[in-house]
Amino acid sequence: MRINDEYGKLPGSYLFAETARRLKVYQAEHPDADIIRLGIGDVTMPLVPAVISAMHIAVDEMGKKETFRGYGPDYGYDFLVNAIRENDYQPYGIELDYDEVFISDGAKCDVGNIQELFSPDAVIAVTDPVYPVYVDSNAMAGRAGDFLDGKWDRLVYLPCNAENGFVPELPSEHVDVLYLCYPNNPTGTVLTKAQLKVFVDWARENDALIIYDAAYKAFITETGIPHSIYEVAGAKEVAIECCSYSKTAGFTGTRCAYMIVPHEVQGLNSKGERVELNAMWKRRMSTKFNGVSYPVQRAAAAIYTPEGKKQVQEVIQAYLENARVIHDGLISRGIEVYGGINSPYIWMKVPGNMDSWTFFDRLMDKSHVVGTPGAGFGPSGEGYFRLTAFNSLEATKEAVRRFDACLL
Amino acid sequence: MRINDEYGKLPGSYLFAETARRLKVYQAEHPDADIIRLGIGDVTMPLVPAVISAMHIAVDEMGKKETFRGYGPDYGYDFLVNAIRENDYQPYGIELDYDEVFISDGAKCDVGNIQELFSPDAVIAVTDPVYPVYVDSNAMAGRAGDFLDGKWDRLVYLPCNAENGFVPELPSEHVDVLYLCYPNNPTGTVLTKAQLKVFVDWARENDALIIYDAAYKAFITETGIPHSIYEVAGAKEVAIECCSYSKTAGFTGTRCAYMIVPHEVQGLNSKGERVELNAMWKRRMSTKFNGVSYPVQRAAAAIYTPEGKKQVQEVIQAYLENARVIHDGLISRGIEVYGGINSPYIWMKVPGNMDSWTFFDRLMDKSHVVGTPGAGFGPSGEGYFRLTAFNSLEATKEAVRRFDACLL
Numbered sequence: 001m002r003i004n005d006e007y008g009k010l011p012g013s014y015l016f017a018e019t020a021r022r023l024k025v026y027q028a029e030h031p032d033a034d035i036i037r038l039g040i041g042d043v044t045m046p047l048v049p050a051v052i053s054a055m056h057i058a059v060d061e062m063g064k065k066e067t068f069r070g071y072g073p074d075y076g077y078d079f080l081v082n083a084i085r086e087n088d089y090q091p092y093g094i095e096l097d098y099d100e101v102f103i104s105d106g107a108k109c110d111v112g113n114i115q116e117l118f119s120p121d122a123v124i125a126v127t128d129p130v131y132p133v134y135v136d137s138n139a140m141a142g143r144a145g146d147f148l149d150g151k152w153d154r155l156v157y158l159p160c161n162a163e164n165g166f167v168p169e170l171p172s173e174h175v176d177v178l179y180l181c182y183p184n185n186p187t188g189t190v191l192t193k194a195q196l197k198v199f200v201d202w203a204r205e206n207d208a209l210i211i212y213d214a215a216y217k218a219f220i221t222e223t224g225i226p227h228s229i230y231e232v233a234g235a236k237e238v239a240i241e242c243c244s245y246s247k248t249a250g251f252t253g254t255r256c257a258y259m260i261v262p263h264e265v266q267g268l269n270s271k272g273e274r275v276e277l278n279a280m281w282k283r284r285m286s287t288k289f290n291g292v293s294y295p296v297q298r299a300a301a302a303i304y305t306p307e308g309k310k311q312v313q314e315v316i317q318a319y320l321e322n323a324r325v326i327h328d329g330l331i332s333r334g335i336e337v338y339g340g341i342n343s344p345y346i347w348m349k350v351p352g353n354m355d356s357w358t359f360f361d362r363l364m365d366k367s368h369v370v371g372t373p374g375a376g377f378g379p380s381g382e383g384y385f386r387l388t389a390f391n392s393l394e395a396t397k398e399a400v401r402r403f404d405a406c407l408l
Numbered sequence: 409m410r411i412n413d414e415y416g417k418l419p420g421s422y423l424f425a426e427t428a429r430r431l432k433v434y435q436a437e438h439p440d441a442d443i444i445r446l447g448i449g450d451v452t453m454p455l456v457p458a459v460i461s462a463m464h465i466a467v468d469e470m471g472k473k474e475t476f477r478g479y480g481p482d483y484g485y486d487f488l489v490n491a492i493r494e495n496d497y498q499p500y501g502i503e504l505d506y507d508e509v510f511i512s513d514g515a516k517c518d519v520g521n522i523q524e525l526f527s528p529d530a531v532i533a534v535t536d537p538v539y540p541v542y543v544d545s546n547a548m549a550g551r552a553g554d555f556l557d558g559k560w561d562r563l564v565y566l567p568c569n570a571e572n573g574f575v576p577e578l579p580s581e582h583v584d585v586l587y588l589c590y591p592n593n594p595t596g597t598v599l600t601k602a603q604l605k606v607f608v609d610w611a612r613e614n615d616a617l618i619i620y621d622a623a624y625k626a627f628i629t630e631t632g633i634p635h636s637i638y639e640v641a642g643a644k645e646v647a648i649e650c651c652s653y654s655k656t657a658g659f660t661g662t663r664c665a666y667m668i669v670p671h672e673v674q675g676l677n678s679k680g681e682r683v684e685l686n687a688m689w690k691r692r693m694s695t696k697f698n699g700v701s702y703p704v705q706r707a708a709a710a711i712y713t714p715e716g717k718k719q720v721q722e723v724i725q726a727y728l729e730n731a732r733v734i735h736d737g738l739i740s741r742g743i744e745v746y747g748g749i750n751s752p753y754i755w756m757k758v759p760g761n762m763d764s765w766t767f768f769d770r771l772m773d774k775s776h777v778v779g780t781p782g783a784g785f786g787p788s789g790e791g792y793f794r795l796t797a798f799n800s801l802e803a804t805k806e807a808v809r810r811f812d813a814c815l816l
Contacts, residue, residue, distance in 0.1 A: 001584045001617040002527035003675035007688050014694045042478035052471035055703070056464060062662065063460035070450040070660040105513050105663075105701075112696030116548065119410035120528075136695045140524065176409045209409040246698075252478040254470065255513075255701045267411035280415050286422045287544045288520030293513075293663045293704050295463070 006142045015132050015376035016040050019360065026364055036399040038326070038387040039370040041185070041344070043250040045318065047299070048311035051249065054302035058295035072291040075282070076103025076258070080297045083304040084258055088243070094230040100262050100278060102285060103300075105292050107215050107244035107257040111179075112137040113288075114211060114240060114259070117267070117280045122176035125156035127168045129186050129374055129381030131213070134179040150379050159380040160187060162349065166338060167195055170202050178203065180229075181213035183220060186377045186386040187347040188323075188339015190225045196232050203238035209265065209277075210239040215257075218248040218316050219323075220342045236262040240277065247344065249303045249312045256292055256300040319344050322396040323389035329400035330387075333407060344389040350374070351407060356385055367402035414550045423540050423784035424448050427768065434772055444807040446734070446795040447778040449593070449752070451658040453726065455707070456719035459657065462710035466703035480699040483690070484511025484666070488705045491712040492666055496651070502638045508670050508686060510693060511708075513700050515623050515652035515665040519587075520545040521696075522619060522648065522667070525675070525688045530584035533564035535576045537594055537782055537789030539621070542587040558787050567788040568595060570757065574746060575603055578610050586611065588637075589621035591628060594785045594794040595755040596731075596747015598633045604640050611646035617673065617685075618647040623665075626656040626724050627731075628750045644670040648685065655752065657711045657720050664700055664708040727752050730804040731797035737808035741815060752797040758782070759815060764793050775810035 012018060019039055027033065047055075061067035075081070081101045089096050104110050115137050118124075124138045135155065138144050145154030156175055158168035166189035171178065180199060182191050191199075203210050212229040220227060229239045241260040245251035261281045266274040302308045327340035336349035350359045356373035363369050363385075374384030389396065420426060427447055435441065455463075469475035483489070489509045497504050512518050523545050526532075532546045543563065546552050553562030564583055566576035574597040579586070588607060590599050599607075611618050620637040628635060637643045649668040653659035669689045674682040710716045735748035744757035758767045764781035771777050771793075782792030797804065 001615055001675045002530050003677055003683055003685070003688065004525055004527055005678050007525070007691060008677055008683065010691060014691070017694055040479070044473075044476070044478065046473050046476040047470045049471065052467060055467045055470075059460060059463045059467060059703075062455045062463075063457065065452075065454050068452070068454040068658075068661075070452065070658075071448070072661055106698045108698045109696060117412055117415070119412055120550075122410050133695060140692070140695070142528075207409055250476075250478075253476075253480055253699070253702045255698065267409045269411055269416055270413050275411055275416065277411070280411065283415060283418060283422070284548070286425060287541060287548070288517060290514045290516045290663065291661070293701055294661045295467075295703065296701050 004140070006140050009147050010136060010139055011147050014136070015372070018376070019370070019372060022361070023364065023370055033368045035364070035368050035370060036391060036395045036402070037370045038391060038396070038399055039372050041247065041388050041390060042252050043247065043390050044392065045250055045315050047250055047254065048308065048315065050302045050305055050308035050311055051299045055295050055299045058298035062294065069294045072294055072297070074286045074289065074291055075099065076101065076292065077294070077297050080301045083301050087304045089228065089230070092228055092231050094228060096260060097263065100260055102259045102261060102281060103292050103297060104257050104259060104289070105255045107213065107242045107246065108133055110242045110257060110259040111211065111213055113284065115141055115143070116284055117277055118143070118177055123154070123156060123174060125158060125171050125175040125178045126378070127180065127184070128157040128159050128379060129377030129384070130179070131181055131185045132377065134211070135378070157379065160184075160189070161380055162336065162338070167191065170198065175206070175208050177209045177211060179211045179213065181215070183216040183343040184339070185216065186345055186372065186374070186381065188343035188345035189347070190220070190222070190342045192224050193226045193231060196226055196229060200229065200232045200235045200238060204234055207268070208238065209267065212239050212241045214241055215244040216247055216343055217243065219320060219344055221320065222342055225342055230260075237264040240265060245300050245303065248316070249300075250315060251300070254296055254299060256296050318393070319389045322391065322393055325393070325396050326387050326389060326400055330403065333403055340389070346387040346389070347374070348385050348387065350383050350385050356382055359385055363406050366406040367399070369399045369402055412548070414548050417555050418544060418547060419555050422544070423780070426784070427778070427780060430769070431772065431778055441776045443772070443776050443778060444799060444803045444810070445778045446799060446804070446807055447780050449655065449796050449798060450660050451655065451798050452800065453658055453723050455658055455662065456716065456723065458710045458713055458716035458719055459707045463703050463707045466706035470702065477702045480702055480705070482694045482697065482699055483507065484509065484700065485702070485705050488709045491709050495712045497636065497638070500636055500639050502636060504668060505671065508668055510667045510669060510689065511700050511705060512665050512667060512697070513663045515621065515650045515654065516541055518650045518665060518667040519619065519621055521692065523549055523551070524692055525685055526551070526585055531562070531564060531582060533566060533579050533583040533586045534786070535588065535592070536565040536567050536787060537785030537792070538587070539589055539593045540785065542619070543786070565787065568592075568597070569788055570744065570746070575599065578606065583614070583616050585617045585619060587619045587621065589623070591624040591751040592747070593624065594753055594780065594782070594789065596751035596753035597755070598628070598630070598750045600632050601634045601639060604634055604637060608637065608640045608643045608646060612642055615676070616646065617675065620647050620649045622649055623652040624655055624751055625651065627728060627752055629728065630750055633750055638668070645672040648673060653708050653711065656724070657708070658723060659708070662704055662707060664704050726801070727797045730799065730801055733801070733804050734795050734797060734808055738811065741811055748797070754795040754797070755782070756793050756795065758791050758793050764790055767793055771814050774814040775807070777807045777810055
């Protein structure tokens, strides 16, 4: 039985599996170490009462013949699809058709699976550093080429660093698909509407597709930062947008997300004919997916009720306060810091000439604080380190204090 | 932006989308028709009390800081993985390693995604008729060739029909991967352990992989019919097995399943090296999936408690009684019938010389009963028709009575 060779080209473990492995080894050797995790982007605050209540009601419905639900609609229940259209888009002046919204069990699945619609020859561009799923999912399908000297040789990397203010340059070569994530994971930086417009205009002029990952939009605090790429005129012709309840409402263990695939977005087949990606995605979803758990969709819809909105906003504000504590605390310690204002992520410059994995080990050993090495997010991540705002306020304050031990 | 051309080769809609579309048109024209659905394989009885209770407890845990769960283990929680090993395998003398069990949100996803591990050149064999997902997921990846005269020209079809007793012949050409589903969807037929051993031995001799879909194993009533392919000696070296809670416990709207990928199963890369599929599947799942909802995993685990087992068994017995009613009722009407004994599916020969889509329309029009045309499951399905046992006993009895109107 012949296997897909591309898997053999993937370097080492998936980033978070490797940081978890190192932590496990460290804890086995230092069982008394009181570790504070500012690493993986997992939330810590419980689901809000409005969500819990909606889930209980839905579970009871599943236990009664009259209200039991079997297979749901492949692309999601109308109560959730419409709540998304009315709450996440109409307030920004964006009108979406009912069948442009696809409910899924996670943005990781959506951004991992969307590449199935691209030609095997499609040229992929990513910002660098980058969420590893965009890269790995394309590498598994053979679009990344070979991994040589820390880079995939068929992938187009757009460096984002302190020098360019974390705003990538436009690709200089032909590109079929560009992945953008704003507020950015891992850097926590944002694009203004004017900066995002440059990419939309480029995609329109060059027949390119933008996969826009807006998983962190709930953390935007400043005005002038788009919550959706469709705020930019013309974006509906060139962009697919992914959103998630994981960070918005603490759904990392509950699992719900959605993706917008406008009818206007088209690709070219090898005969040069234009094809709607919406129709392709429908085919993909109805063939390889069977909908999201009914109680989970009810849980997600509860976020859009007046109580739900208020309760979720309190949680977001708490995480943003943690982000501020890290941001301000590291700056006061003389560290260069980015992100953390419209994002739960803080991207710090590694002090001295240490590489980011060395700093990971050192921070764990000296301060008992776990973060994520920038190099794990791509070549331009080297020299940087990601911290997250998802721990408790006390633990976050303590972690910042402990940086002194690591910096000495 | 260049798209994946293979999608353009897929014929028409996904089968159940097409039957649903025809039903919708019919209902619009005949709003008073009292339709009985014996079509899509969706359950109708509610989740059992043990499952409901476990889900409520898990939902409450998600609402409290102390017991909240964020990202779960990528491959499933230990409480569910171990319940599967101890209840679904050890009683049959099968020992599985902890990391050979992968929890997912559906067997449709698993059997749709597993082909990502195969070489683009791999030769795929399916029994015919067949659950469309095996075919379509490989077609989307370019392994099926072109769809000509109702067949994919690179796919190997193994006909199953009344003439061969629904036991497929071994492939006569080289095959990398064979999909088998027993109890079978759509025919409801089974293989004895001796019949299944022929395929395991063939796979071992020919370096082939078997994807064994055991989604309907809970319906096995006769002795000598394997509940798992691993009951056959040597199968752990050549088989991946998919199982689902959809039909076992009414989880079609709740979403939970599992797949077994033994360490012994290996494939060949293009250098001729042997590679563990278990390691590849781990990489796939940790890159493009984020685990199943925690309350849903608790719900699934409740099926293995003493009360859960008893309650689920009562539901299964009720569906099997429906199957018996259809089976015996059609036979008494002179119709040739297969399946329905170890399966919720009844596979009937279409009376006269009608094709199966014509019979679909006729049964809907004359009897107001909806089934699934055999031709939708592959070329050898033509001339047959699938009925399912998932409606209520009364509706099932009434549907069988109504066949008279269609047969006249």
